Amino acid sequence: MGRHSLAKKRRKSPVVLASVLGPAAVFFAVGSDMQPSKDAVKSASVDEVAPWDVEIVAAAPMNSFPAPIVGQVSLSSGPDTVIAASRYRTVDRTLPVGLAPERGLQVKTILASRAITAAFPEIQSIGGTRPDALRWHPNGLALDVMIPNAGTAEGIALGNEIVDYVLRNASRFGMQDAIWRGAYYTPNGAQRGGGYGHYDHVHITTTGGGYPTGNENYYR
Template sequence: MGRHSLSRERRRSPAVLAAVLAPAAVFFAVAGDVGPRGARVVDQGDGPCCLEIVAATAPAVVSRMPGSEAGIGLGGGQFAAASRWRVDTRSRALPSGVAPEQGLQVKTILVARSISALFPEIHEIGGVRADALRWHPNGLALDVMIPDPGSADGIALGNQIVGYVLLNASRFGIQDVIWRGVYYTPEGARSTGADHYDHVHITTTGGGYPTGEEIYLR
């Protein structure tokens, strides 16, 4: 191979490597369970419906150097081969709601954002605060404040939120809900002395503290 050919190969190599390494960077940025810097998807729905991997044999990129040949690329068993990712989480992503999220765990944040998205009548949700019990201080509990809680509309709204949370108990990691003297769990309900007539108290199993790279999905 002549000097001119080698020179052309050297000039092409950075562009070729960039063309492959850039998609690989996107791969790690969105695939939280396969990349060290990926997003952690906290999904209320039935599985990651909007993440699609189409597997294929990964091409190797060969950089030719004088007297040697080095293969660089997605092959060699370094990580799972993929020819295409379709990431369509934007339409399902839940924005921050009315609850202050500092100190909340991921399942608690998912509940708070979901309630804010579905019930715009709610203007205040309490989260972390000092308490003799560990739920609020540890980011495991929410107080969903009900507007005009003694009215027929207020009671109906509280009932709707209780029903919604319990319907999604496994997805939300619900431990219990308290509203108007009734203690609800995914297994059933019983009367209790705890009043909670002006807010719906929700306790989750937590799921750990966020890293800042979570994506909360509807």
Template sequence: MGRHVMARKRRRRSPLALAAMIAPAAAFLAAGSGAAPLAQDVQPAVETETCCMEIVAAGVFGPATLHKSASTPEGEPLQTLAASHWRAADRAARTALPVGVAMESGLQVKTILAARAISAAFPEISNIGGVRPDALRWHPNGLAIDVMIPNYSSPEGIALGNEIVAFALKNAERFDLQDAIWRGVYFTPGGARAGGYGHYDHVHLTTKGGGYPTGSEVYLR
């Protein structure tokens, strides 16, 4: 997908909040072809209250575990995937998620849930790609979305992409998340590895689908 530069400005964050998102303590790296995390220097994510984003009532799972790493193949330090900045709705409210910025036609239910949840949590995002022709099955089968990051090469754009990846991993069980790709790193709920994975202007998210919607679904916060 081509590069997209959004005109819409991201809200300025306080230095403390930005530092929490960029602190060097939370990328993943695994050896070989597997996606298992490093065994040492495991740091638990900061526990925060997340909103209950689901299609039907489901249990809440624990926070993602973030792991230390070195750098990307380009020698660039991997940015923190902050787990402490959820713009969460009141869990007790149990309101329905509105349709977001993604075109939902052809998407499966878990992919729709992820797209709507990201639209609600990150109003800076104005473009989420969905179904499109591709040699791999993820996009054509409605299993993947591309969250386009405004000003993706700027410090704020990178921090926003990091936060979206962390948000997706935090909600991995609820979204039935298979993987995320951002800035050359391939993430899974169990770990990640750096390599030539591209995706510098958008966060790619793949779910396991959950089937195509019937029209009766209610996507809850």
């Protein structure tokens, strides 16, 4: 036989080669996707490999519960109550020592002195216990609230405001009476009759409430 005949016998059909090589190519392609090579795994850095089945969730802020505002806020402990901590503030309602020397004063008189001092910064002097023919000042039951420029329109207006303030707080202060510019006041209002004096200060008498023991707290 000639060379041309032998060549024809060794040559494979293109269709046959495709049928043999095609599945093998698919096998290696799929296998390479399913199983990475060791070299590929080694070349991947830690930062490039994402962890499996891990979810990163931002932590919710922890709520703090500061002290409630005294007499203003009622807190609920229910799970649905969410109040920002910034909305809270502590309110100190304790009254500081007033202008009147407190030695010898009874508790209601002390409360009146402290409250008037806090409410009227214009006042610079309040008298308390002192010798007198009547028992009110010696027994710590009376205050003399001195009015700056008492004869002026401003001074008279200030004295009137203080009398009105004491009347509004008559029960709290244990008010018995007040005297200002010739008028005598009780918790029921003015009792005019003349001759009461007190043109330079407001005189205030309380029911006392007893002498302090040192454990008292005075609030606004």
